[in-house]
Amino acid sequence: MKGIIFNIAERVVTDRWGAETWDLLLDRAGLVGAYSALGTYPDEQLVAIVEAAADALEVSVADVLRVVGRDGFVHLAGRYPDITARFTSAREVLLDLDGVIHPQVKALNPEAIVPEFEAARDGDTVVLRYTSRRGLCHLAEGLAAGAADTHGETVTITQPSCRLVGDDACILHITFITPDGDG
Numbered sequence: 001m002k003g004i005i006f007n008i009a010e011r012v013v014t015d016r017w018g019a020e021t022w023d024l025l026l027d028r029a030g031l032v033g034a035y036s037a038l039g040t041y042p043d044e045q046l047v048a049i050v051e052a053a054a055d056a057l058e059v060s061v062a063d064v065l066r067v068v069g070r071d072g073f074v075h076l077a078g079r080y081p082d083i084t085a086r087f088t089s090a091r092e093v094l095l096d097l098d099g100v101i102h103p104q105v106k107a108l109n110p111e112a113i114v115p116e117f118e119a120a121r122d123g124d125t126v127v128l129r130y131t132s133r134r135g136l137c138h139l140a141e142g143l144a145a146g147a148a149d150t151h152g153e154t155v156t157i158t159q160p161s162c163r164l165v166g167d168d169a170c171i172l173h174i175t176f177i178t179p180d181g182d183g
């Protein structure tokens with residue numbers, strides 16, 4: 001996983017709970033930290049940090065990932081202004097993840113291993129089929145929520161099917177409560 005994702009997790013934890021909490025999580029995860037945005041680090045290190053956070057906060061790993069995604073989206077998007085500037089709604093962001101956003105991330109950082117998102121519209125709902133060996137579908141839920149926040153939209157997110165509970169695929173339903181004006 002690229003260091004930028006660790007940087008964003010650090011930013012979210014620090015903003016919510018303070019820098020000493022991030023240090024404590026690294027300590028509990030048995031890690032030194034010092035992640036550079038363009039470096040690549042073992043996925044297991046992110047998992048260890050998230051598990052340490054879930055333990056310390058007495059919440060589920062899924063909830064930690066949701067918070068990191070939701071609070072972190074604005075910071076992640078801010079690191080790629082050339083990619084994100086063109087988007088005026090969360091719906092567009094979600095529909096263009098596979099066609100535009102992640103391929104451009106990959107073009108800029110060839111070492112990045114980006115997830116796949118097959119996207120479809122069903123009325124007010126964007127249906128995303130998430131495929132990644134990393135199993136970070138709850139991070140995806142959080143990032144989708146963060147995209148909605150960033151564009152002043154309200155969504156509800158469910159995952160009627162999830163590989164982590166034995167289903168064949170992770171399918172996210174992001175339903176827009178507020179219209180985004182593009183019909």
Ligand code: HEM
Nearest residue numbers: 001002077080105112113114115132134136139140143144
């Ligand atoms: C719009 C701006 C976005 C940018 C610039 C961006 C960029 C990135 C980058 C740099 C990574 C790390 C890849 C690696 O470490 O190899 C990543 C991973 C990821 N992104 Fe995005 N992303 C964006 C939006 C989203 C949204 C809206 C979602 C969810 C709906 C999403 C879901 C994910 C997930 C779940 C991962 C973790 C890797 C995995 O699951 O395999 N991203 N993204």
